[in-house]
Amino acid sequence: xxxxxxxxxxxxxxxxxxxxxxxxxxxxxxxxxxxxxxxxxxxxxxxxxxxxxxxxxxxxxxxxxxxxxxxxxxxxxxxxxxxxxxxxxxxxxxxxxxxxxxxxxxxxxxxxxxxxxxxxxxxxxxxxxxxxxxxxxxxxxxxxxxxxxxxxxxxxxxxxxxxxxxxxxxxxxxxxxxxxxxxxxxxxxxxxxxxxxxxxxxxxxxxxxxxxxxxxxxxxxxxxxxxxxxxxxxxxxxxxxxxxxxxxxxxxxxxxxxxxxxxxxxxxxxxxxxxxxxxxxxxxxxxxxxxxxxxxxxxxxxxxxxxxxxxxxxxxxxxxxxxxxxxxxxxxxxxxxxxxxxxxxxxxxx
Amino acid sequence: xxxxxxxxxxxxxxxxxxxxxxxxxxxxxxxxxxxxxxxxxxxxxxxxxxxxxxxxxxxxxxxxxxxxxxxxxxxxxxxxxxxxxxxxxxxxxxxxxxxxxxxxxxxxxxxxxxxxxxxxxxxxxxxxxxxxxxxxxxxxxxxxxxxxxxxxxxxxxxxxxxxxxxxxxxxxxxxxxxxxxxxxxxxxxxxxxxxxxxxxxxxxxxxxxxxxxxxxxxxxxxxxxxxxxxxxxxxxxxxxxxxxxxxxxxxxxxxxxxxxxxxxxxxxxxxxxxxxxxxxxxxxxxxxxxxxxxxxxxxxxxxxxxxxxxxxxxxxxxxxxxxxxxxxxxxxxxxxxxxxxxxxxxxxxxxxxxxxx
Numbered sequence: 001x002x003x004x005x006x007x008x009x010x011x012x013x014x015x016x017x018x019x020x021x022x023x024x025x026x027x028x029x030x031x032x033x034x035x036x037x038x039x040x041x042x043x044x045x046x047x048x049x050x051x052x053x054x055x056x057x058x059x060x061x062x063x064x065x066x067x068x069x070x071x072x073x074x075x076x077x078x079x080x081x082x083x084x085x086x087x088x089x090x091x092x093x094x095x096x097x098x099x100x101x102x103x104x105x106x107x108x109x110x111x112x113x114x115x116x117x118x119x120x121x122x123x124x125x126x127x128x129x130x131x132x133x134x135x136x137x138x139x140x141x142x143x144x145x146x147x148x149x150x151x152x153x154x155x156x157x158x159x160x161x162x163x164x165x166x167x168x169x170x171x172x173x174x175x176x177x178x179x180x181x182x183x184x185x186x187x188x189x190x191x192x193x194x195x196x197x198x199x200x201x202x203x204x205x206x207x208x209x210x211x212x213x214x215x216x217x218x219x220x221x222x223x224x225x226x227x228x229x230x231x232x233x234x235x236x237x238x239x240x241x242x243x244x245x246x247x248x249x250x251x252x253x254x255x256x257x258x259x260x261x262x263x264x265x266x267x268x269x270x271x272x273x274x275x276x277x278x279x280x281x282x283x284x285x286x287x288x289x290x291x292x293x294x295x296x297x298x299x300x301x302x303x304x305x306x307x308x309x310x311x312x313x314x315x316x317x318x319x320x321x322x323x324x325x326x327x328x329x330x331x332x333x334x335x336x337x338x339x340x341x342x343x344x345x346x347x348x349x350x
Numbered sequence: 351x352x353x354x355x356x357x358x359x360x361x362x363x364x365x366x367x368x369x370x371x372x373x374x375x376x377x378x379x380x381x382x383x384x385x386x387x388x389x390x391x392x393x394x395x396x397x398x399x400x401x402x403x404x405x406x407x408x409x410x411x412x413x414x415x416x417x418x419x420x421x422x423x424x425x426x427x428x429x430x431x432x433x434x435x436x437x438x439x440x441x442x443x444x445x446x447x448x449x450x451x452x453x454x455x456x457x458x459x460x461x462x463x464x465x466x467x468x469x470x471x472x473x474x475x476x477x478x479x480x481x482x483x484x485x486x487x488x489x490x491x492x493x494x495x496x497x498x499x500x501x502x503x504x505x506x507x508x509x510x511x512x513x514x515x516x517x518x519x520x521x522x523x524x525x526x527x528x529x530x531x532x533x534x535x536x537x538x539x540x541x542x543x544x545x546x547x548x549x550x551x552x553x554x555x556x557x558x559x560x561x562x563x564x565x566x567x568x569x570x571x572x573x574x575x576x577x578x579x580x581x582x583x584x585x586x587x588x589x590x591x592x593x594x595x596x597x598x599x600x601x602x603x604x605x606x607x608x609x610x611x612x613x614x615x616x617x618x619x620x621x622x623x624x625x626x627x628x629x630x631x632x633x634x635x636x637x638x639x640x641x642x643x644x645x646x647x648x649x650x651x652x653x654x655x656x657x658x659x660x661x662x663x664x665x666x667x668x669x670x671x672x673x674x675x676x677x678x679x680x681x682x683x684x685x686x687x688x689x690x691x692x693x694x695x696x697x698x699x700x701x702x703x704x705x706x707x
Contacts (some may be wrong), residue, residue: 060419066513074396075399148701239634293651293653294651298651301618301619302617302619302649302650303648304617304618304654305615305616305618305620305654305656306615306617306651306654306655307653307654307655307656307673308653309653311652311653312675314654315677315678316650318652318677318678318680318682318683319652319678321682321683321686322682322686324686325686325687325690328690328693329689329690329692329693332690332693332694332696332697333554333693333696335697336693336696336697336700337701339697339701339704340700340704343700343704346684346702
């Protein structure tokens, strides 16, 4: 027990030095003139969490993995550019960087939808339980701060880390694309890229919130990590198989009218959309391929008289708005649940 | 001298000709006596302006000798001048003292020394887009070579082209007593009203001129155009919503258009209504406004669609492709915002209830 305290003292030393409200007031000679110099305790906690995260090996490994796959798919996309007959006059030429693939490596978006959850889980799975196991939580809470600062600051710090990583990756692809292609993206393309990055952040935030919830629920960090990974595996590998099986079982027999077939297809798609990965890929495909006009099955009747033209960004966004809403609301819900459980928890010093 | 023994013979003694024609007589001089006939041969009583040549055996002859019981053939060529009065002219061909052959030439029409400019068919019909092609003949009936300037006095906007030997020309040169085929191509202006138009054409030299009047009967043509007042051929509609568009129907032809029907081809479950649906009458050059109301299908997916609109009469039709961009209604977007707000509200409630104790 003693050792633990020593170790924890080290860990929190910086924090305690930086923020001691009662000491701070005493140390301050001119409290009224230098008010702005005092950093709000919440942001102190956030900056500490950020520095903890970016120095941790798991984040470095995950970031390196994502950056490498990003570079790999970027290379594949650029190689594919030469083979494609499309010319620079094509609208949305630049967006192909994110969606083109030569078949050996999946495009960038697929990598994000696959590795993004892993990043989120790895950032959040030990958020609360490790503090508790180390016994630092009760010590931290003995400080004059609100209790929810702990969970909030962890969430905000992880969100900032994720956002920084994705914005950096997006700019990396943008910059390499500029060097390789020599054609600047149009305003429409740029705004689509920004929304793509935003949605990626929201998607990873969803998994982050899930793992923070698990870190509240499970006392053991390993259990929390494994449950997160189990859910990730379930959704990324098994869920579509299960939906396929289910669809085959309940598929209407005999001849179908076009309307019935479309209705059934849309029902199956509706089931698929319980998978956050499906929501994310729906959203990114629509944003990065402006020619996509519908995400469900369509009757011939609906296609009659339609021109194969790209949608304006507003319409693309409106089309994926339900998906984005689902992701945002889902992550807020998970966060709320984790928050509730954390706030109701009895925390005793060891 | 057995004067009765020499006979002059030709089969056609009375001939009808036009002024300017030439007559070839074959005259046999028959000697029925037992002596050689040798005597002068002359044309007597021919009008002074007329010219004639008398030939035998390739020579111009004035005296002829015929063996007994033999005959010689002479050819007499008489050229009737252009300037001659209508009527019958009789002259005699005499051989020696006794034989004489009266010949009568009937000039069937009044001769002139003028130029003739005529067309076989001076009246033609066609629509405003047609080219009227007249075949005319120019005759120089003067005794001099003439250089004719060809002119047309067409109404404004008409184009008249003279062609000789397939080449556009403005003047032609004609030897005396020759003719030339001249093609006159007449193009009416595009937006001409139906009716009969007269185009005087003339062939003029310093000394002589001829004119005629060509007639072009222009039938009305039927043309119409369907556009929008601004020329903008696209619009935006929210799925399930309506959009009213002003269309301009213009009669660009030259005849009245009646019973113009407005129709549209739109994607299924779309509705296009016109106000009015039918235009009773539209005079040439006039235009009228028709309002089309396009209603998109409630379930239309966002993006661009084509709506074809047509104004048609039995004679002509005009089509317009309208590009309609369908937008999805914003209501579901707001519902999504509400869902997110509710979730945030829940978290805020949690903050309030648990966070700040």
